[in-house]
Amino acid sequence: MAVVELTNVSQTFGEGELAVHALKPTSLSVEPGELVALLGPSGSGKSTLLLAISLIQPPTTGRIVIDGQTLYDNGPTGVDERAFRLRKIGFIFQQHNLIPFLTAQENVALMLQLNGASRREAGRRAKDLLDYLEMGHRADSLPARLSGGEQQRVAIGRALANEPALILADEPTAALDTERGTKVMGLLRKIAQERGSAVITVTHDHRMIEGFDTVYHMDDGRMARVDRTDPQTAVAHA
Numbered sequence: 001m002a003v004v005e006l007t008n009v010s011q012t013f014g015e016g017e018l019a020v021h022a023l024k025p026t027s028l029s030v031e032p033g034e035l036v037a038l039l040g041p042s043g044s045g046k047s048t049l050l051l052a053i054s055l056i057q058p059p060t061t062g063r064i065v066i067d068g069q070t071l072y073d074n075g076p077t078g079v080d081e082r083a084f085r086l087r088k089i090g091f092i093f094q095q096h097n098l099i100p101f102l103t104a105q106e107n108v109a110l111m112l113q114l115n116g117a118s119r120r121e122a123g124r125r126a127k128d129l130l131d132y133l134e135m136g137h138r139a140d141s142l143p144a145r146l147s148g149g150e151q152q153r154v155a156i157g158r159a160l161a162n163e164p165a166l167i168l169a170d171e172p173t174a175a176l177d178t179e180r181g182t183k184v185m186g187l188l189r190k191i192a193q194e195r196g197s198a199v200i201t202v203t204h205d206h207r208m209i210e211g212f213d214t215v216y217h218m219d220d221g222r223m224a225r226v227d228r229t230d231p232q233t234a235v236a237h238a
C-alpha cells in the first residue's frame, strides 16, 4: 500500500482573471521507503504541494490518501487533521525552528509529549532517538550551542519522534556542507528503509539528487517525473 496517494490534486488561489493556478491537477503515489525529490524554480508550486498534502492549506480539488486514510476528497472527510498530522507526518524545514530555551533532548521530547507520552517516557525515547542520530552526547545542549548540522539532526529527531508514515522536508540539506548534507540524506534513507516511511523533499541542492529514488520537476504548477537515465532530460531539469 502506498503511503501517499494523490489523485488530481489542484490548488487555485483567487478567482476569475486574477486566479493563480499554483498547482494544476497532480497525481502522485509514494511507496513505503521511497525518497522523492521535488525540484523546480521559485513559484513553481513546490510549497503549495507540500502544504496541500499535509492539509495545512487544503487543495481546491482532488483526493488525498495518506497511510490508508482518506483525508480529503474534493473536500474534508471529517478526519481530525491536526491529530493526524501530529501522529503521521514529520516536518523538516531548512530553518529548523528549534525552541531556543529547550535542550536538544527537550525539543525532541516535546513532540512525544504533545502526542500523549508522559514526561519521563518522552525523555527516554528522545534520548534514544538522539543516540540513533549520533547526537546523544549533545542531548543537554541548547540549540545555540550546536552547529548548523547538529541543529538539523535535532530537527530531524523531532520530525521522526512519533515514527511518522510520511516525512515532508523543505531544503533539509541546503544550509549544510556536502559532508553533512550527505549524512542527513543517509539518515533519511536509513529511516525510510527501516521504518517504511515515505519521504518527500523540496530541494534545490543538486549535490544530493543521487540520493533520491524518484525525482520530479515542477514548472508553473505542473509536475513531471525526471528520467535520470536520459542525460538530456536530467540536465534540462537541473
Ligand SMILES: Nc1ncnc2c1ncn2[C@@H]1O[C@H](COP(=O)(O)OP(=O)(O)OP(=O)(O)O)[C@@H](O)[C@H]1O
Pocket: 013, 014, 020, 021, 022, 040, 041, 042, 043, 044, 045, 046, 047, 048, 049
Ligand atoms: N496563499 C497564496 N495566495 C495566493 N497565491 C499564492 C499563495 N501561495 C502561493 N501562491 C502563488 O502560487 C504559486 C506557487 O507558489 P509556491 O510557494 O508553491 O512556489 P514554490 O515552488 O514553493 O517557490 P519557492 O521555491 O520560491 O519556495 C506562486 O505563483 C505563488 O505566488
